[in-house]
Amino acid sequence: MIPRPNLLNDLSGSYELTSGAAISGPEDLVDAVRLALPVLDLRPGDAGAVDLRHDPALGPEAYRLVVGSRGVEITAGDRAGAFYAGQSLHQLLPPASYRFSAEAAWIVPGVRIEDAPRFSxxxxxxxxxxxxxxxxxxxxxxxxxxxxxxxxxxxxxxxxxxxxxxxxxxxxxxxxxxxxxxxxxxxxxxxxxxxxxxxxxxxxxxxxxxxxxxxxxxxxxxxxxxxxxxxxxxxxxxxxxxxxxxxxxxxxxxxxxxxxxxxxxxxxxxxxxxxxxxxxxxxxxxxxxxxxxxxxxxxxxxxxxxxxxxxxxxxxxxxxxxxxxxxxxxxxxxxxxxxxxxxxxxxxxxxxxxxxxxxxxxxxxxxxxxxxxxxxxxxxxxxxxxxxxxxxxxxxxxxxxxxxxxxxxxxxxxxxxxxxxxxxxxxxxxxxxxxxxxxxxxxxxxxxxxxxxxxxxxxxxxxxxxxxxxxxxxxxxxxxxxxxxxxxxxxxxxxxxxxxxxxxxxxxxxxxxxxxxxxxxxxxxxxxxxxx
Missing domain, CATH: 3.20.20.80 (Glycosidases)
Known part of the structure; x- marks a missing residue:
């Protein structure tokens, strides 16, 4: 992953993300993650494969990303943090995920990432x-x-x-x-x-x-x-x-x-x-x-x-x-x-x-x-x-x-x-x-x-x-x-x-x-x- 996150721990389990999967959370954060993962065409919903939360205490541009067998959880300090969490989630997928296709399904490995930038x-x-x-x-x-x-x-x-x-x-x-x-x-x-x-x-x-x-x-x-x-x-x-x-x-x-x-x-x-x-x-x-x-x-x-x-x-x-x-x-x-x-x-x-x-x-x-x-x-x-x-x-x-x-x-x-x-x-x-x-x-x-x-x-x-x-x-x-x-x-x-x-x-x-x-x-x- 580039740039290297501050903390990245492997977890047991994995999750399959598919094209059209649901994403839930505050609207502005949802839009940011969807921009980072266009190939998956994530659809807003009440409960989803990707669950987004806002925590201003994390600070500007900061995020936490956890992937397990039950799905993906993202907590972001602001909209930029949500966008960067989406970029990190994308980099957990294979390079082929950067190519557009009619349908896509990718296995996301279990992981916990806690991240924030050193410089603004x-x-x-x-x-x-x-x-x-x-x-x-x-x-x-x-x-x-x-x-x-x-x-x-x-x-x-x-x-x-x-x-x-x-x-x-x-x-x-x-x-x-x-x-x-x-x-x-x-x-x-x-x-x-x-x-x-x-x-x-x-x-x-x-x-x-x-x-x-x-x-x-x-x-x-x-x-x-x-x-x-x-x-x-x-x-x-x-x-x-x-x-x-x-x-x-x-x-x-x-x-x-x-x-x-x-x-x-x-x-x-x-x-x-x-x-x-x-x-x-x-x-x-x-x-x-x-x-x-x-x-x-x-x-x-x-x-x-x-x-x-x-x-x-x-x-x-x-x-x-x-x-x-x-x-x-x-x-x-x-x-x-x-x-x-x-x-x-x-x-x-x-x-x-x-x-x-x-x-x-x-x-x-x-x-x-x-x-x-x-x-x-x-x-x-x-x-x-x-x-x-x-x-x-x-x-x-x-x-x-x-x-x-x-x-x-x-x-x-x-x-x-x-x-x-x-x-x-x-x-x-x-x-x-x-x-x-x-x-x-x-x-x-x-x-x-x-x-x-x-x-x-x-x-x-x-x-x-x-x-x-x-x-x-x-x-x-x-x-x-x-x-x-x-x-x-x-x-x-x-x-x-x-x-x-x-x-x-x-x-x-x-x-x-x-x-x-x-x-x-x-x-x-x-x-x-x-x-x-």
């Missing part, structure tokens, strides 16, 4: 800006997340290469900024090359409403990201008046960091407030909105007399302090709407944030520890080992990736709250999240290959706190479930012939080289951090 944030990040993934693929990813008890889908909705959601207040965002004329095909440090194929797409607000509702039903929270003030070239291609220079911007066709940056002036805050209102209106009440804050080039601000004067009027002494002020202002806007801001770690290093802002330390757990020590909740997101756009080996057979190598074993060995942190620092770690940046993930088949089975290891670590010694053996069995569903994961022994890279393989960058670079970025930023 168990996330996957999907970058839909570099390459757009249609709604159907997002819904499918949500299904797979629910199966693995992953509960945060972080959607990176905008970057220099594209804007991916409808805006009725600012329609040029989806009319202009949602597509580019071509896409870079060169790899790291190669001469530029392009495919000359237009690329684009966006989600309507109705799509976003559907995605969020579909996710909530499966205990997944959608976390939208509008990355500002940098990574803004697509926004400025549509609305240059919110920029900090007179440059003529087009939606970016290549990868990398650019100097494109939004102005910090009040009209920009008003613009982003309107966007946040549209997002929250579409998603519904949401506890989190990500506002980015990463890889910001402040040159255009420094060169602008108007922005310099505005900074001085606020009593700030540097552009780094102005960036911190800008992000804090946006966090205040979100707080007024009942949402907490989430940022990448540069936003923490650049200056003081709202106390309730969550920090994602992508450049390593060292900066994550500093954020935790400063009183911020932290979501572990380090490049190594949680950037799943990296290849799983250095083999020439691997499809093009940003670098190599991050393996399943690397993910399974990760500790989101390291033992050498203080108890207070460890308590600030609310979870872990893997990142799927899509410069080198152009389509759903590649997404499957990059995400799975590494996301299985993430699920284990984020739910249980660490991977058990028997994880590799359980993963071997679990792959049969992924086969039944149709997930085109990377085999443990390497890619299948049709998954392999084309013969030409340019030089790639190793993880060790990347980590040296991000460490230097962190130290450089820390040395220029304004005093508090």
């Amino acid at each position: 944030w168990r996330g996957l990040h999907l970058d839909v800006a570099r390459h757009f993934f249609p709604k159907r693929e997002v819904l499918r990813l949500i299904e797979l997340m629910g199966m693995h008890k992953l509960n945060r889908l972080h959607l990176h909705l905008v970057d220099d290469q594209g804007w991916r959601v409808e805006s009725r207040a600012y329609p040029r965002l989806h009319e202009v900024a949602s597509h580019r004329s071509r896409t870079a095909t060169n790899h790291y440090r190669e001469p530029e090359a392009y495919d000359e194929i237009p690329h684009g797409g966006y989600y309507s607000l109705d799509d976003l409403t559907e995605i969020a509702a579909y996710a909530r039903a499966r205990a997944v929270t959608v976390v939208p990201e509008i990355d500002v003030p940098g990574h803004a070239q697509a926004i400025l291609a549509a609305y240059p008046e919110f920029g900090s220079s007179d440059d003529d911007y087009q939606v970016l066709e290549r990868w990398g960091i650019t100097p494109a940056i939004l102005s910090p002036m009040p009209p920009t805050v008003e613009f982003l407030t309107a966007i946040f209102d549209e997002l929250i209106g579409a998603i519904g009440e949401t506890p989190y909105v990500h506002i980015g804050g990463d890889e910001v080039v402040l040159d255009h601000w420094a060169a602008s007399p108007e922005i310099t004067a505005y900074r001085d009027s606020l009593g700030l002494s540097s552009m780094g302090e102005l960036q911190a002020w800008f992000l804090r202002r946006l966090a205040d806007v979100l707080a007024d709407r009942g949402a907490r801001a989430v940022v990448w770690d540069e936003a923490f290093v650049s200056g003081e944030l709202r106390h309730d802002t969550l920090v994602m330390p992508w450049r390593g757990m060292g900066v994550g520890r500093r954020a935790a020590a400063a009183g911020h909740d932290v979501i572990a997101t380090p490049v190594f080992p949680l950037y799943f756009d990296y290849a799983e080996s250095a083999s020439a057979d691997e499809p093009m990736a940003i670098g190599d190598a991050i393996t399943v074993a690397d993910v399974a060995a990760f500790s989101p709250a390291p033992d050498d942190w203080s108890g207070e620092e460890r308590s600030r770690v609310v979870g872990a999240q893997a990142q799927l940046w899509t410069e080198r993930i152009p389509d759903p088949r590649t997404l499957d290959y990059r995400a799975w089975p590494r996301a299985c290891a993430l699920a284990e670590v984020a739910w249980s706190g660490s991977a058990a010694a028997d994880f590799p053996a359980r993963l071997e069995e679990h792959l049969g479930r992924l086969d039944a569903i149709g997930v085109e994961y990377r085999p443990l022994d390497g890619p299948k012939p049709w998954q392999r890279r084309r013969p030409h393989r340019p030089a790639t960058v190793r993880v060790a080289e990347v980590m040296k670079r991000v460490d230097s970025m962190t130290h450089d930023a820390e040395s220029t951090r304004p005093s508090v």
Whole structure:
């Protein structure tokens, strides 16, 4: 079973679950279990093969599952707990139970499971800006997340290469900024090359409403990201008046960091407030909105007399302090709407944030520890080992990736709250999240290959706190479930012939080289951090 339950004891006896069997209990819990076991088409009834009870004392997302000769008993702390109990019950059945059939009957072994998550944030990040993934693929990813008890889908909705959601207040965002004329095909440090194929797409607000509702039903929270003030070239291609220079911007066709940056002036805050209102209106009440804050080039601000004067009027002494002020202002806007801001770690290093802002330390757990020590909740997101756009080996057979190598074993060995942190620092770690940046993930088949089975290891670590010694053996069995569903994961022994890279393989960058670079970025930023 993946993730491993806190307690799993075998019991004598078993029970045969058949298609159309009755399930009884509170309606919302019944609906949750039925979603987890669609192949059985469980029917609500007064008394059933599956008996559901609600016990809030168990806590959020917690459940107890007992199977014996008289049937199945589930006690859940909330709807999410009932859904996860259903997922665990499903994993007690053979892999064939993940295939649809007209009739089904399965023997469930006697068992007692008591379970609750170690971390509240168990996330996957999907970058839909570099390459757009249609709604159907997002819904499918949500299904797979629910199966693995992953509960945060972080959607990176905008970057220099594209804007991916409808805006009725600012329609040029989806009319202009949602597509580019071509896409870079060169790899790291190669001469530029392009495919000359237009690329684009966006989600309507109705799509976003559907995605969020579909996710909530499966205990997944959608976390939208509008990355500002940098990574803004697509926004400025549509609305240059919110920029900090007179440059003529087009939606970016290549990868990398650019100097494109939004102005910090009040009209920009008003613009982003309107966007946040549209997002929250579409998603519904949401506890989190990500506002980015990463890889910001402040040159255009420094060169602008108007922005310099505005900074001085606020009593700030540097552009780094102005960036911190800008992000804090946006966090205040979100707080007024009942949402907490989430940022990448540069936003923490650049200056003081709202106390309730969550920090994602992508450049390593060292900066994550500093954020935790400063009183911020932290979501572990380090490049190594949680950037799943990296290849799983250095083999020439691997499809093009940003670098190599991050393996399943690397993910399974990760500790989101390291033992050498203080108890207070460890308590600030609310979870872990893997990142799927899509410069080198152009389509759903590649997404499957990059995400799975590494996301299985993430699920284990984020739910249980660490991977058990028997994880590799359980993963071997679990792959049969992924086969039944149709997930085109990377085999443990390497890619299948049709998954392999084309013969030409340019030089790639190793993880060790990347980590040296991000460490230097962190130290450089820390040395220029304004005093508090």
